[in-house]
Amino acid sequence: MLISVLGPTACGKTSFAVALAQRLGAEIISADSRQVYRRMDLGTGKDLADYVLPDGTQVPFHLIDIAEPGTKYNLYRYQQDFLAAYDDIRARGRQVVVCGGTGLYLESIVRGYNLSHVPQNPTLRQSLEGLSLDALTARLAALKAQAGTALHNHTDVDSCKRAIRAIEIEDYNLRRPVGEREFPALPVLNIGLTLPREERRARISARLRSRLEAGMLDEVRALLAEGIAPDDLIYYGLEYKFLTLHLIGRLTYEEMVAQLETAIHQFAKRQMTWFRGMERRGCTIHWIDALHPMEEKVAAALELFRSTQSSTL
Template sequence: MQNKKMITILGPTASGKTPVAAALALRTGGEIISADSRQVYRRMDIGTGKDLADYVVEGQHIPYHLIDIAEPGTKYNLFQYQQDFHNAYDDICSRGKQPILCGGTGLYIEAVLGGYQLSPVPQNPTLRDALASKTLDELTAMLLELKRKNGSNMHNHTDVDTAQRAIRAIEIETYNLEHPTPERLLPPVDSLIIGIDIDRNLRREKITRRLKARLEEGMVDEIRSLVKEGINPDDLIYYGLEYKFVTEYAVGNMSYDEMFRQLEIAIHQFAKRQMTWFRGMERRGFHINWIDATLPMDAKVETIMRMAKL
């Protein structure tokens, strides 16, 4: 059976990617593969913005993959994502369904579309000890130098926003420098790429509104319950954004107002970095078809189906 060409729907946080992907899946009999580095974790629902209600369209449950596949406190990584993506993609194609990749983690999307050469990278305790006392700025400078030596597109600021993440990125880049990657085993995936283009001011307004809603829905309680079940707060802080700031508040290191203000700024900065990554993808040869986020849903779906010749 010939594989159906994948459709990728990307965009910054709060652009409305998931509802578009779900509406498209309903029309095409498709299944969604998530490309979100935080939504892989179970019981981290509000803070990662899973919005699972978005996967129910007109009373129909849209099948999704690569959400809720890892335990909180673990360090899921890009290499694992590539393997898991191909397992899901092959499964969807084997059943003659339309695969739809949807998310905002540009590195994950680019890795599977471009067939990045990756290998599992073990932890390096000696290196970690040597880096433990360095600041995030110092680690970032080291990482940039390693990336230059490797000619690497991996690990931009979007995914390296804590010292722990920066140390892991340095660990990976150091390993790749010392162990040239074997021949690529996973092929690039041909895909029509759709970008959801949202006006900056509207995006900022939606981010603030959504943050307030998620806090009202119980995001602080969700994080407190994870700490209560024995997950180290430092492991939650590692996940960045909501988990970084709300955990700091939950353990008493920050006031509520300070947490809200700093988190709001961090999410706005994150969305800006996501767009920088997507623009970088375009420079690296990926053609993204941008469609207006404010179009009615039917118009968005019709536009994508016309582009995909469905």
């Protein structure tokens, strides 16, 4: 049985997943849309030290540092990479824990989305070039309305490039049936970590200050120096968007920090909205208070795992 660990940013998912994996002899597959990129460490919160146990051994992890900055990793590729990692881990007789805060990636696994690759449409792209972000957002919302869905993933309209790609995908899916390739139905135990709103906000603010002090601005500066286009970094959103806007002179440092902090708080709220939506769409999530001691959280998760396994036998 696959175990998924989910929750909003700054709730301690990674350290909890590592502690749980240690007890189960499991390996971890990341479900984070930005941790796939190499040299994007502080801004994506990889926290690789969390995977190292007190005795110096490391809990194996997958789908981190697998793509170059400036490229466009996507959900279709994530599903392919997830299955390859999952099959490899299971073939070696080990348990799998998938951990992350990218709701779309997680839901595509636990609900078995069937996807087909969406190629670029040069004609459509040319027709959209020059439109404002507001106009592109309206176009995307209209396409989603035709498909009977809502514009709930606002990262799709963080920039004109992202909006154009989202329109391209919606247009393609409206004209063709989605998913020629079956994604296997995996038995899943979903464990969510939850935090009181004020505690979550305090952790986000403290973590942002810590990462800035640790050199997050230098990380983005180095990515620009190696030739990655500012628009490509802005495409990744949140930290990379606002730090890049500061470094290219469009925001002062104070404006950058204030706007980024607000954006991360809004992102965490959207994450919880997504996870609640997963529950409405039929996913059972067992919520555990992130403020409980680690041993209590792990013990609760292990009890859920044992009871769920026995009920499926």
